[in-house]
Amino acid sequence: MKFAIISAGEGSRLAQEGIQQPKPLVPLNGVAMIDRLIDIFMKNDATTIAIIINNENTQTRMHLEELKKKYPIEVIIKSTPGSMHSFYELMPLLKDDKFCLTTVDTIFNEAEFTAYIENFKASDDDGFMAVTDYIDDEKPLYITANDSLEITGYYDTKNPECNYISGGIYCLTPSCLDTLQNCMDKGLTRMRQFQRALVQEGKKLKAYPFSKILDVDHATDIAKAEAFLNEPFPIIGISRGNCFSPNKAGSDKQIFNRVKENLEKKGYPVRTYTEKHFIDQPMFAPVIFTMARGEMTLEILNLLEEEDALIVNSPKSIQNCGRLEMTSRLLSTEIPSPACSILHTDIPLEEQDTPAFPYWIKRGDGHAQIKEDVCFVQSETEATEVLNNFSSRGIREAVVNEHLEGDLIKFYGVGENGFFYWFYPSPTVNSKFGLEAINGESKGYPFSEDELKFYCNKVSQKMGLSVYGGDCIVSPTGEIRIIDFNDWPSFAPCCNQAAEAIASLIIKKMNNGKRA
Structure with a gap:
């Protein structure tokens, strides 16, 4: 040239x-x-x-x-x-x-x-x-x-x-x-x-x-x-594509912007990209924070990480949060979790192993993007209908989780910084699809927060996540079982505190020369 x-x-x-x-x-x-x-x-x-x-x-x-x-x-x-x-x-x-x-x-x-x-x-x-x-x-x-x-x-x-x-x-x-x-x-x-x-x-x-x-x-x-x-190279931030933020685009945008603002207040220039723009014009940077989940974006980020970019969360850890990979890693940690199995959407239900009804069927090839990607089924007819829907959409595998009775709890964490927050969700507040209604309003069953934090730290380390969120069920006797674990949630009820913790974590990793 x-x-x-x-x-x-x-x-x-x-x-x-x-x-x-x-x-x-x-x-x-x-x-x-x-x-x-x-x-x-x-x-x-x-x-x-x-x-x-x-x-x-x-x-x-x-x-x-x-x-x-x-x-x-x-x-x-x-x-x-x-x-x-x-x-x-x-x-x-x-x-x-x-x-x-x-x-x-x-x-x-x-x-x-x-x-x-x-x-x-x-x-x-x-x-x-x-x-x-x-x-x-x-x-x-x-x-x-x-x-x-x-x-x-x-x-x-x-x-x-x-x-x-x-x-x-x-x-x-x-x-x-x-x-x-x-x-x-x-x-x-x-x-x-x-x-x-x-x-x-x-x-x-x-x-x-x-x-x-x-x-x-x-x-x-x-x-x-x-x-x-002589200025340091701008930190790059990549926001999440709207298709990966069903009913959460506003909250996801808010935590992303708050992290950017916190980094800039601490003297670090930040340049932001949408997933689409980053795919169109990939940019190497020494430090990147990302909420992206698109396959192409993660492939590019994997290449940049191989060139020693510090990326929070690591693209490999984000890929670990795909439903099949996440389920496999969750089970391998020996952390209490629901019984699960893998179903093939093109094989009749009666020819496959499933738990007793009711149970949950979730798309296996990635994160939930629409309400139909996570379904609560109570009969063989309902389950077959869900699998047929998945198959018609090109989804070949599904994860089945047993349904657990008890209080649904959502939790958020920021790795090494020790930030941790949990709350009882409601069907109308901080909800993607209103599925919280299945377990109903919380009863406030007693449980050990230290135990929950221990489980979350162990899973986040297994997944490789620095910034994470998820869900668990607390039984009437206080038993905790993790049912979901994801990369970089919206942190909607604690956005400002979480943004400060995430920005501090990024700076800490930069100073220590560590990857996310």
């Missing part, structure tokens, strides 16, 4: 403010801006780095002549009236491969840039346009994009649908050069006119969010850019 740098400006504002070096050679943390870009491009397997500088910039020209001895640099020396004309002069060097273009004073996070390049390399889109919601530009170019981050428009002034501004980094295919030629033929002069033309001509452009992108236009921007480059 090719890379290109527009560096043909005069840097007049910097000169007027007392900066002696040409803009490309202005150092940030001891490294010239143009050297920093070249180094980053080479780390991203640049085959060619095309650079345009103006006729008067002798010092930069001499500097690049030395660099050409080490790097695949091609230099065009020509003064131009603007950045689009500079891009046009670079065009002959960019015609036969995907390329990334930026100006010499664009400052960004290197890890975010690498993910940006890798995602573009794997994409069939015409362009990936770097965007940010951080505004530090005198005349920002605002962007609208749909839910798939496909760019729908560029605007000089902000409207309610604008969530981003252009970051001034463009990954494009050679087909976009035809649009550039059309713009030049029309006498257009500005890069924002080129970007609008790409949309008007039907090019498929994706917005690619960066946490922050800066330009160095003034002397005061130098210190700002140096401070940004």
Whole structure:
């Protein structure tokens, strides 16, 4: 892949403010801006780095002549009236491969840039346009994009649908050069006119969010850019897809946002993604917290964990919470739990082993997403109907649990921090499907909270979960049996306390260099 740098400006504002070096050679943390870009491009397997500088910039020209001895640099020396004309002069060097273009004073996070390049390399889109919601530009170019981050428009002034501004980094295919030629033929002069033309001509452009992108236009921007480059890489948070939050989307969003807020209050920048956006544009980060459950998301996170990312909860532990895997691990801990068996939905019920009625049938291939995924059955007719429904939906296995009489208790925990909370649910409060009505209102049977915490700690360790929740039944004699165990619940009745505990746990693991 090719890379290109527009560096043909005069840097007049910097000169007027007392900066002696040409803009490309202005150092940030001891490294010239143009050297920093070249180094980053080479780390991203640049085959060619095309650079345009103006006729008067002798010092930069001499500097690049030395660099050409080490790097695949091609230099065009020509003064131009603007950045689009500079891009046009670079065009002959960019015609036969995907390329990334930026100006010499664009400052960004290197890890975010690498993910940006890798995602573009794997994409069939015409362009990936770097965007940010951080505004530090005198005349920002605002962007609208749909839910798939496909760019729908560029605007000089902000409207309610604008969530981003252009970051001034463009990954494009050679087909976009035809649009550039059309713009030049029309006498257009500005890069924002080129970007609008790409949309008007039907090019498929994706917005690619960066946490922050800066330009160095003034002397005061130098210190700002140096401070940004010294900032820790943002922690990434991935929210849960709505399909995995049946009747709980609001509560799940609240705990997710509270954790983000707590981390930011403690001085850690956070960048958030939806599951869909993370799948579309995977991002490596040293630290990730996630409520995601989608299969593709977890596969990506497993790869990132293999590259030493710290992930809370670990994707493997989330996969352990699938119904079949969770049941197997629960039984292997020797923790008291209901009798269970596995049913095949395409085999007649009478040919399989089941407990006595009534019992529960639960989809075996993952978490409950709709009410019909967890069913209380009292007869062979009802059980057969549930299995037929599963089979028609492509669900091949189901877990059967005996029904236990007693008080239903929900519990939440945060691993090593010792946070633990339990409560009696009701059919109308903190309920997904109202199934709590089967056991009825709690009787308040006495039980040992220490015993429940012991069981939960043991199961969470077996599952590998740092942030967990679940359900148990307490019998009239105080016997505790765990019936369900899940990754990262909503913590609805204790959201603020749980968010503080989760944020503290993430920071503790970061400081200890441990995985989740």
